[in-house]
Amino acid sequence: HHPSVSTAPDGTTWVAWHTYKDRSDGIAVRRLGPGDRASDTHVVNQGGSVHGPPKIVAKSADHASVVWSANVEGTWQVTLREWNDDRWHDSRGVSDVTRDAIYPTAARDDEGRLVVVWSERIDDLYRIRVFRTGDDGTKVHLVSSDHVDAYRPTLALHGNEFWVFWDQYDGSNYSVHGCRLYPTLGKVQQISPEGRYCLTPTALSGSDG
Numbered sequence: 142h143h144p145s146v147s148t149a150p151d152g153t154t155w156v157a158w159h160t161y162k163d164r165s166d167g168i169a170v171r172r173l174g175p176g177d178r179a180s181d182t183h184v185v186n187q188g189g190s191v192h193g194p195p196k197i198v199a200k201s202a203d204h205a206s207v208v209w210s211a212n213v214e215g216t217w218q219v220t221l222r223e224w225n226d227d228r229w230h231d232s233r234g235v236s237d238v239t240r241d242a243i244y245p246t247a248a249r250d251d252e253g254r255l256v257v258v259w260s261e262r263i264d265d266l267y268r269i270r271v272f273r274t275g276d277d278g279t280k281v282h283l284v285s286s287d288h289v290d291a292y293r294p295t296l297a298l299h300g301n302e303f304w305v306f307w308d309q310y311d312g313s314n315y316s317v318h319g320c321r322l323y324p325t326l327g328k329v330q331q332i333s334p335e336g337r338y339c340l341t342p343t344a345l346s347g348s349d350g
Contacts, residue, residue, distance in 0.1 A: 143194035147205070153178050155205045157197035160184070168195045168209050170224075178202045185222050187232045189213050196246045200253060203227070208235075208245045208257050217241040219259045235272045235281070236261055242270070248296040248303065256303050256322065258284075258294040269294050269307050271322060284320065285309060285329065291318070299346035306332060306342040317342045 143159040154173040160166060172180040186192055189211030197207045204225040211220045219236035222229060235257055236242035245259040257272045269285040284305060285291035291309040298304075306319035317339045321327035333339035 145195050145197045145207075147197050147199040149199035149201045149205075151201050153199060153202040155197050155199040157185075157195040157207045159192065159194050159209075166192050168192055168207065170195075170197065170205070170207055172202065172205070172224075183229060185229055185232070186211060186220075187222070189218075189220070193217070193243065193245075198247045198249045198255060200249060206247060206249070206255050208247045210243050210245055210259070213238075217243050219245045219257065219261075221255075221257060236270065237281075243267075244293050246294055246296055248298050250298060250301055250303070250323075252301075256296065258296055258305055258322075260292045260294060260307070263287075266290050267292055269305065271305070273323070282326075284322070284326075285318070293341055295342055295344050297344035297346045299350070304344065304346075306344050308340045308342060314338070315340060319344075 145157045148154045152175045157170045160169045167184045167186045169184050171182045191212040193210035195207050195209040199205045206223045208221050210217050218234045219242045220232050221235050222232040240262050242259050242261040247257045249255045255274045260267045261270045267290045269291045271282045289309045289311045291307050294307040303322040308317050317333040319332050320329045
């Protein structure tokens with residue numbers, strides 16, 4: 142279920158999906174061509190009793206990153222695992238291990254920095270948090286408001302700019318919001334029309350914006 146596909150600049154395609162067999166689920170990954178670049182299917186989850194849908198980001202035939210949310214001892218944690226040096230490195234958590242974190246997604250810029258975004262429960266509200274490799278290794282930023290629930294983030298990369306969009310609930314009113322993340326954090330703005338109930342954004346970037 143829930144396939145995620147990413148093609149690297151060298152033409153290599155990486156695929157990740159959510160697998161289920163014999164009352165157990167997991168995260169599977171396979172590298173495809175071109176040529177003889179195809180690999181066996183690897184089950185990459187380490188620990189966790191239940192797993193959410195993955196998001197894979199390809200850098201090349203030799204480097205890919207996959208993120209997902211795993212239930213570890215009753216808490217949902219955003220997990221990152223990477224393939225480089227011809228092997229899968231051990232998975233690591235990027236969210237706070239004491240709080241539930243769900244709906245992760247990821248993207249990578251031309252300089253190779255990986256950005257991971259998810260929704261994390263803080264003081265009984267879900268808020269959008271951001272992690273970027275290269276920012277002291279472990280620095281995590283809060284993005285969304287501290288008085289509304291925010292879910293289902295999606296990323297768009299435009300040149301060297303990262304943009305994030307999500308849906309949020311203010312009482313019974315729900316709408317889509319977003320902002321620029323990098324290289325400088327922009328002001329959060331409502332994207333969907335006023336007076337309309339809107340959910341589940343997606344985003345992409347073209348040459349003209």
